[in-house]
Structures are given as structure tokens and as C-alpha cells.
Amino acid sequence: MSDSGFAVRLQGVTKRFGKHTAVEDFDLDIPRGVICGLLGPNGSGKTTSIRMIMGILNPDEGVVSLFDSDPDTTRRTRVGYLPEERGVYKKMKCLELVTFLAEIRGIRRAEGRKRGLAWLERLGLPEWADKRVEDLSKGMQQKIQFIGTVIHEPDLLILDEPFSGLDPINQDVLEGIVRDFHSKGTTILFSTHLMDQAERLCERVCLISRARKVLDADLKALKAAERKGVVAVEFEGPDTWLHGPEIERVEGRNGSLRLLLRDGADHQAILRRAVQARATILRFDLVEPRLHEIFVRHAGAGAVGDSGMPRHATWGGA
Amino acid sequence: MWINVWAVIRREYLQRVRSRWFIAATVGGPLIMAAMLILPQYFAVRSGSADRHLAVVDGTGVLYERVAPELTSGGWTVTEQRWHSDVVTELRERAEIGEIGGFVMLDELTLESGEAILYASSSPSPVRQLTLRSAIARAALEYQLEQTGVDVEAMLDGGGLRVELLSGEGSDPDDAQFFVAYAGAFFLYMVLLLYAVSVMRATLEEKTSRVVEVIISAMKPWHLMLGKIIGVGAVGLTQMAVWFGAAMLLFVSVLPMLIAARPELADLGELREVLPGAGLAGLFVGLFVFGYFMYSGLYAAVGAMCNTDEEAQQAQFPLIMLLVVPILMVMNVIQEPMTPLATGLSLFPLFTPILMWGRVAGGGVPAWQIVLSFVLMAVATVAIAWVAGRIYKVGILMSGKRPTLPELWRWIREG
Numbered sequence: 166m167s168d169s170g171f172a173v174r175l176q177g178v179t180k181r182f183g184k185h186t187a188v189e190d191f192d193l194d195i196p197r198g199v200i201c202g203l204l205g206p207n208g209s210g211k212t213t214s215i216r217m218i219m220g221i222l223n224p225d226e227g228v229v230s231l232f233d234s235d236p237d238t239t240r241r242t243r244v245g246y247l248p249e250e251r252g253v254y255k256k257m258k259c260l261e262l263v264t265f266l267a268e269i270r271g272i273r274r275a276e277g278r279k280r281g282l283a284w285l286e287r288l289g290l291p292e293w294a295d296k297r298v299e300d301l302s303k304g305m306q307q308k309i310q311f312i313g314t315v316i317h318e319p320d321l322l323i324l325d326e327p328f329s330g331l332d333p334i335n336q337d338v339l340e341g342i343v344r345d346f347h348s349k350g351t352t353i354l355f356s357t358h359l360m361d362q363a364e365r366l367c368e369r370v371c372l373i374s375r376a377r378k379v380l381d382a383d384l385k386a387l388k389a390a391e392r393k394g395v396v397a398v399e400f401e402g403p404d405t406w407l408h409g410p411e412i413e414r415v416e417g418r419n420g421s422l423r424l425l426l427r428d429g430a431d432h433q434a435i436l437r438r439a440v441q442a443r444a445t446i447l448r449f450d451l452v453e454p455r456l457h458e459i460f461v462r463h464a465g466a467g468a469v470g471d472s473g474m475p476r477h478a479t480w481g482g483a
Numbered sequence: 484m485w486i487n488v489w490a491v492i493r494r495e496y497l498q499r500v501r502s503r504w505f506i507a508a509t510v511g512g513p514l515i516m517a518a519m520l521i522l523p524q525y526f527a528v529r530s531g532s533a534d535r536h537l538a539v540v541d542g543t544g545v546l547y548e549r550v551a552p553e554l555t556s557g558g559w560t561v562t563e564q565r566w567h568s569d570v571v572t573e574l575r576e577r578a579e580i581g582e583i584g585g586f587v588m589l590d591e592l593t594l595e596s597g598e599a600i601l602y603a604s605s606s607p608s609p610v611r612q613l614t615l616r617s618a619i620a621r622a623a624l625e626y627q628l629e630q631t632g633v634d635v636e637a638m639l640d641g642g643g644l645r646v647e648l649l650s651g652e653g654s655d656p657d658d659a660q661f662f663v664a665y666a667g668a669f670f671l672y673m674v675l676l677l678y679a680v681s682v683m684r685a686t687l688e689e690k691t692s693r694v695v696e697v698i699i700s701a702m703k704p705w706h707l708m709l710g711k712i713i714g715v716g717a718v719g720l721t722q723m724a725v726w727f728g729a730a731m732l733l734f735v736s737v738l739p740m741l742i743a744a745r746p747e748l749a750d751l752g753e754l755r756e757v758l759p760g761a762g763l764a765g766l767f768v769g770l771f772v773f774g775y776f777m778y779s780g781l782y783a784a785v786g787a788m789c790n791t792d793e794e795a796q797q798a799q800f801p802l803i804m805l806l807v808v809p810i811l812m813v814m815n816v817i818q819e820p821m822t823p824l825a826t827g828l829s830l831f832p833l834f835t836p837i838l839m840w841g842r843v844a845g846g847g848v849p850a851w852q853i854v855l856s857f858v859l860m861a862v863a864t865v866a867i868a869w870v871a872g873r874i875y876k877v878g879i880l881m882s883g884k885r886p887t888l889p890e891l892w893r894w895i896r897e898g
Contacts, residue, residue: 219700221880246700252693256498268490269701313697 169233172197172321172352173218178227180213187213189376191227195354195369197320200347202367203356204460210376211356212249215325218354219246231321242271245319249326249356251310255299259309260285262298266313277316284312288338304331311339315346322346324355328362340366360457372460379463388453394462395454396424396432402444411435414461425458487702488710495685495714500721509722513729521741538564538574538586546589549622557614571602578604589619597623664817664844667767668837672810674771675836678719679778680799682712686786686879687795695879704876712779719775720768727764763844766853773860774836777867778802784871787878794885809837817845830856832863870895 173195180188188210195201203211216222218229220240231239240246254262260281267277285291288308298306307330315322322343328336343366347353357363363370370387372380380387399421407415407422411430416423426432432451439446454462499505537559541547547563554561564570564586574586585603593599597620601607607615625635686708689695698707781802789795809828816825820842829838835856842848877894878886886894 219696221696221699241701241703244700246697248693248696250693250696252689252695252697254494254498254694255692256502257494261494265490265494266697266701269487269698271486273486274490310697 169194170196171230172199172232173201173354174228174230174233175214175218176228176230178214178217178224178229180210180217180222180224186376188217188224188373191373191378193371193378193381195352197232197352198347198350199368200343200353200355200366201369201371202363203354203371203373204358204360204363204456205356205373206358209373211373212325214373215249215323215354215356218323219244242317243320245314245317245322247311247314247322247324247327251307251330253298253306253310253313256297258295258297259290259301260294262309263312263316267316270317272317280316281312284316287342288312304335307331308335308339311342315342320351322351322353322355324353326357327355328357328359336362360455360460364456370456372463380459384456387459391454391459391462394426394428395452395458396426396435397448397450397452398422398424398446399448400439400444400446403442404444406435406438406442406444409435409438416458423452423458425454425462488706488713491702491707491710492714492717495711496717499681499715499718505718505722509725513726513733517729517733517737536560536562536583538562538577538583540564540566540570540574540586540588542566542588542590543594545626546593546619546622549625550589550618553618553621554615557611557618575602578602587615587619593619594623594626661817661845663763664841665813667763667844668813668817668841669810671767671770671774671836671840672806674719674723675774675778676803676806678715678775679782679802681715681718682779683782683786683795683799685711685715686783686875687789687792690787690879691790699880704879705872707879708780708783708872708875712776712783715779716772716775719771723768723771766843767840769857770836770840773832773857773864776864777833777860778806780864780867780871784874784878787875788881788886788891790882790885798885805833806837809834813837813841817841820846820848826852830859832856832860835860 171194173193175191175193178188178191178193179186191210191214193214203214205211213222217224218231218236220229220236229236232243254265257265260278263281263284264274264277267280268274272280282291282294285294288311290305290308293301293305298309301309311327314324324343327339327343331339340362343353343355355366364384367384370380370382370384371378407424411426411432411434412424413427414425416425424435436446436449439449535558537554539547539550539554539561541550541563551561551563562583564574571588574583577583578585581604584605585601585607588600588602590599597616599619601612601615628635628638689698695707782799785795785798785802789798812828816829816838819825825838825842828834829842830852839848839853839856843853873895874891877897
């Protein structure tokens with residue numbers, strides 16, 4: 166295979182479970198060194214896609230390749246994987262466990278131990294090194310498992326919902342580590358339903374909904390292209406002017422709103438209607454759309470759930 | 484890339500060997516065994532030292548010298564007491580102050596009918612009464628027969644029957660050899676089941692706790708299975724080595740010391756007869772190792788195809804049958820080791836560990852059959868590893884319902 170420069174490449178990948186199609190005709194190219202977010206509601210096919218990338222499921226159709234080479238050997242040495250359903254040997258001591266996870270990746274025990282200690286230190290768990298994993302809280306166990314994911318310093322990190330189950334402080338710690346790996350040139354693919362996180366971290370996003378990819382683009386370019394689509398408004402007085410053909414959705418309450426416009430809509434028309442309705446306009450800005458809003462525009466509100474979703478909400482069961 | 488298999492072996496071994504369960508079973512096993520062998524004897528002999536002191540009043544003048552050695556080896560201390568008119572009163576007083584446990588009166592009637600009177604502070608146990616009775620009756624009989632010129636020793640020992648076998652040997656349920664064959668077969672059954680099931684449970688636990696997804700992303704399923712089987716097997720060998728070492732220690736050094744210190748426990752020395760020799764011990768380990776590889780492979784596959792303990796309980800049923808059938812037959816096989824049926828069944832690899840042990844430990848089996856059985860087990864081990872490895876590879880990452888037989892067949896074909 167020639168060198169394409171892609172760390173992960175999916176070509177026409179499809180997976181069915183009985184009559185249910187979990188992932189359909191999925192193409193994905195992640196260039197080396199990029200942080201890519203895999204976004205979508207629950208049940209949209211994120212985890213199935215990741216498990217196919219990790220070789221845990223075999224696609225019914227299509228091809229998976231990693232670093233342009235045989236995925237089997239690449240996975241074992243160059244990839245770190247954090248599964249969605251966490252699993253650790255609960256009876257083992259923390260340091261033993263992370264050392265073991267390094268060893269099965271081919272790292273010698275002494276070296277694994279050294280790295281394990283350094284990581285425990287970094288994640289604020291040094292005093293837990295000789296405690297059994299089962300004595301740790303769930304969040305701490307997750308940190309231990311994260312250490313096991315990165316201890317062999319992989320070239321590609323595949324993280325399935327890495328931030329779920331962590332408090333905000335630890336989410337920040339983890340985010341920092343992910344950034345560190347990124348700055349060292351590691352390619353990172355992570356799935357999440359936390360839009361904020363994706364927006365802060367990702368250079369590239371891939372949105373999937375109902376087993377299909379709906380968007381796959383560079384986040385900056387995407388936002389620039391979608392710039393005309395959202396207007397932030399503050400006003401006093403009547404709100405009848407908010408109903409119009411240009412406006413697809415209105416979000417927010419108490420006089421501070423974000424209007425999501427339809428493609429090619431004229432925002433000036435909205436402004437004129439507001440003035441006619443004798444509303445007092447305090448603010449009328451074309452703003453950068455949020456990822457969430459972009460997703461809604463592309464996947465349709467039905468894919469996301471209820472309409473009045475606050476900014477920090479996660480996507481509920483779809 | 485064997486570093487990762489080694490890591491799995493090491494983890495599996497250390498986690499198990501350091502567990503409280505292992506330490507309790509490994510140390511406690513021999514202790515309980517030793518206690519079961521030694522304590523009953525010890526207590527039987529020990530019950531009150533004064534009780535064991537008997538005075539013998541011999542009115543015949545010929546019985547004491549014959550009765551005394553019998554009673555001494557039966558755990559009594561005996562002293563002869565001369566007959567005089569107040570002897571009963573005197574001995575009664577000595578018994579009351581606890582100097583002696585009691586006294587036996589032997590007279591002319593004893594010589595004729597074997598009857599005697601025991602005066603005792605407390606009623607001796609039935610076993611002791613029997614010992615005493617038979618010692619006295621025997622002494623009387625011996626004396627009477629000697630008068631007629633009979634070789635009393637030989638006759639009283641029950642005569643003798645020399646058996647010249649016309650075909651292959653067998654072993655009768657009374658022999659120490661039979662005990663070794665049967666107990667060994669049963670022990671093999673237990674350890675094979677114990678450790679093979681351990682492999683199944685470990686596999687199942689990895690699967691249900693989802694650890695396996697991470698492990699499999701780092702190593703081939705086949706390597707994980709191999710590491711697991713070797714690790715658990717090493718635990719089994721360790722445990723048996725400890726048990727065997729403890730048994731050797733018990734028989735070679737503890738028992739002789741015990742017998743030297745308390746001669747009345749001399750009967751325990753007979754236990755040494757059941758100790759298998761080096762050849763048999765080697766055979767035992769060989770049968771365990773091959774049997775373990777075959778059964779643990781099968782059990783690993785069962786663990787991989789199930790999702791819950793309940794499912795695994797059901798799915799392992801055919802495997803348990805494979806172990807139970809030879810255990811049911813082993814009694815007959817030990818008694819008649821050379822019938823075509825016994826020979827044939829013992830060469831079927833999955834039955835070999837238990838049945839071949841029974842045959843070899845119970846009687847002579849031609850060496851070529853033993854060699855053949857090991858070759859067949861080696862072939863079976865490779866075949867099972869191949870099939871089980873394929874089932875394991877697919878099953879370990881599979882969730883949902885247990886596969887049907889046609890599905891299993893597809894896993895094996897496509898694996």
C-alpha cells in the first residue's frame with residue numbers, strides 16, 4: 166500500500182446486526198496528527214465504528230486500514246484503545262495492572278513499571294499504586310484504565326467516550342493530556358456526545374446519525390462556511406416577528422436568543438419585520454455557529470431530540 | 484512477541500498463588516489430611532494413661548507370658564500380679580487411687596474356654612474389649628494346641644495362600660495398590676475439573692468485566708488463551724508439588740519421629756505402603772499435564788461462548804460427562820485392567836488420564852500402551868487447541884445469546 170498520510174482510513178464500511186444496520190457505507194479519512202471527534206447521538210453507530218477500527222467487529226462490507234498497513238499488527242503496537250465499556254482486573258493492584266497493560270504491548274516490565282509510576286504521579290494517584298483497583302472510585306478506576314491506554318505511547322489513540330463518568334476537574338486533566346499527545350504528533354480519534362468538549366478539542370469532526378455519516382469536515386472551515394447561518398438576538402417587546410420563513414429554529418429564552426436560519430435566508434428581512442412589529446432590538450449579530458447548531462442543521466432536529474436543549478446538555482437516548 | 488504471553492502467564496499465576504483461597508487450600512489440605520490420618524489413632528491410644536495400665540493375675544502360670552506381648556503392642560502397660568487370697572482387695576484399692584486402670588483374672592477356666600474377668604474403673608471401648616478378649620483367647624488356644632504339637636503361629640495367622648496368576652494381574656479392593664489406583668484416579672478427576680473450570684471462570688470473568696476488549700486490542704486471542712491455560716496449569720502443578728512435598732515430609736520424617744516418640748502409634752507406619760513410587764508419581768504428573776491441556780482448552784472455549792455463570796454451568800455439562808464416565812468405570816478397570824474394553828477406553832485421549840492411571844497403578848500395563856496413550860493425548864491436545872482456539876477467538880468478543888451448534892461449526896470453519 167502506498168503512503169496516503171492517513172492514520173485511519175475507512176472505505177465503504179458497513180455493519181449489520183441481523184436486520185438492523187448499525188453503520189452504513191461509512192468513509193472516514195483521518196490525517197496523521199489530527200484530533201478528530203466522532204459525534205452523534207446514542208445508537209447512531211459511533212461505538213460500532215470504533216470497534217470495527219479496533220478489529221473487535223469485522224465489517225460486513227468495506228475496508229479498514231491503519232497507517233496504510235495491516236491493521237492487526239498495527240493495532241497491537243501503535244494504537245491505544247479506551248473502550249466505551251470500561252473493564253479492569255479489579256483484584257489487581259493499580260501499579261501491577263498498568264504494568265501488565267504495558268507488558269502485553271511488548272514493553273519490558275521494569276520499563277512499564279517506571280512509566281506506570283510516572284503516570285500515577287501525573288494523574289494524582291501515586292498513593293494508590295499498591296492498592297487494589299476495586300478499592301478505587303469509579304472515576305479513579307477510569308483514570309487507571311486511561312493510563313493503560315497510553316502507557317505504550319501509541320501513535321494513534323482511539324477513545325470511546327473518554328470523558329463520560331469524570332467530574333469537570335478530571336475532564337480538564339484528561340483534556341490536557343489529550344492535547345499533550347496531540348502536540349507530540351499523536352493522531353487521536355474520540356467519540357463523544359459532549360458538544361463543548363468536541364468544540365474545544367477537535368480539529369476535525371465527523372457527525373453520524375442513524376448509521377450514516379452526515380458531515381465530515383475540518384472544524385474551522387466548517388464554522389466559517391456556516392457563519393451566515395446563526396443570528397444572536399436580544400430584544401424587548403413583542404416576539405411575533407420570530408415566526409418567518411427564514412428561521413428554522415429558535416433557541417434560548419428570556420429575550421436572549423439564537424436564531425438558526427435556513428440555507429440562503431436573508432437576515433435583513435428578519436430585522437425589518439422586527440422593526441415593523443415594534444420590538445426594541447438591543448443586539449442583532451451574525452455569530453459563529455456552535456457545533457450543536459451545525460449538527461442540527463445537517464442531521465435535522467429529529468435526530469437530536471427535544472428542541473429546547475440547553476448548551477451543556479448531552480444528547481439523550483435517540 | 485512472547486513477552487505478552489509471558490505477562491499473561493505471570494499475572495494469572497501470581498494473582499492466583501497470592502490469593503487467600505490458594506494459600507488456605509494448599510496449606511490446609513495437607514494439614515487436614517494429616518489430621519485425618521493421625522488424630523483418630525492418637526486419640527484411641529491416648530484416652531487416659533492410668534486406664535492403659537493393667538495388672539494381670541495369672542492363676543494358670545502359663546498364660547501371662549503369652550498375653551503380655553499382645554497387650555503391650557495393643558497399647559497397654561501390663562504388670563504381672565502374683566495370686567494370693569487378698570489379691571482382689573489389694574488391686575481394687577490400687578485401681579481406686581488411680582494407680583492402675585484395672586486388672587484381669589486368668590484361671591483354669593480361661594485355659595479351657597478363653598473366658599476371663601476384667602475389673603475396671605470404667606468400661607473400656609468395644610475395640611479395647613475386643614483386643615483384650617482376642618489376646619486372651621488366643622493365648623489359651625495357643626497353649627492348648629502346643630500340647631498337641633500344632634504349628635500354632637502359622638495356623639493362627641490364617642494359614643497362607645500363594646496366588647500364581649495365569650493372566651494379567653488385577654488389584655483387589657483390600658490392597659494398598661487398589662487404594663493408590665482408586666484414590667489417585669479420583670484425585671486426578673478432582674484436580675482436572677478444578678483447574679479446567681478455573682480457566683473457564685477466568686475467561687468468563689474477563690469477558691463479562693469487558694477487560695478482554697483491551698487485552699485483545701494488544702494481543703492475539705490465541706496468545707491470551709495459551710497464557711491463561713499455562714498460568715492456571717502452573718498454579719495446579721505448584722499446588723500438587725506442595726501437597727506431594729508435604730506428604731513426603733509426613734511419611735519420611737514426621738511419622739517415624741511420631742512413632743519413635745510414641746511406640747503405641749506404630750500402626751501408622753503401614754500408611755507408608757500407599758506412597759506411590761517415583762515412576763507412578765511421574766506418570767501422575769504427566770497424565771495431569773496432558774489431561775489439563777485437553778480439558779482446559781475445551782473449558783476455555785465454553786467460557787468464551789457464554790455470557791453468564793448460569794449459561795456456562797449448562798454448557799459445561801458435556802465436558803463434565805467426559806470426566807464422570809471414566810470415574811464410574813475406573814473401579815472395574817482397576818480390577819480387570821487387561822480386558823479389551825479397559826484397554827480401548829483407556830486409549831481414548833479424554834479418558835486416558837483417569838483410566839490409564841487406574842490400569843497402571845492397579846496392575847501391569849505393557850509399556851507400549853502407555854507410550855501410545857501419551858502420543859494420542861498429544862495429538863488430541865493439538866486438535867483441541869486448534870478447535871478451541873477458533874471458538875475462543877470469535878466467542879471472547881461476542882455478546883448476546885450463546886451460539887447454537889451450527890453457529891459453533893461456522894466459527895470453527897471461519898475462525
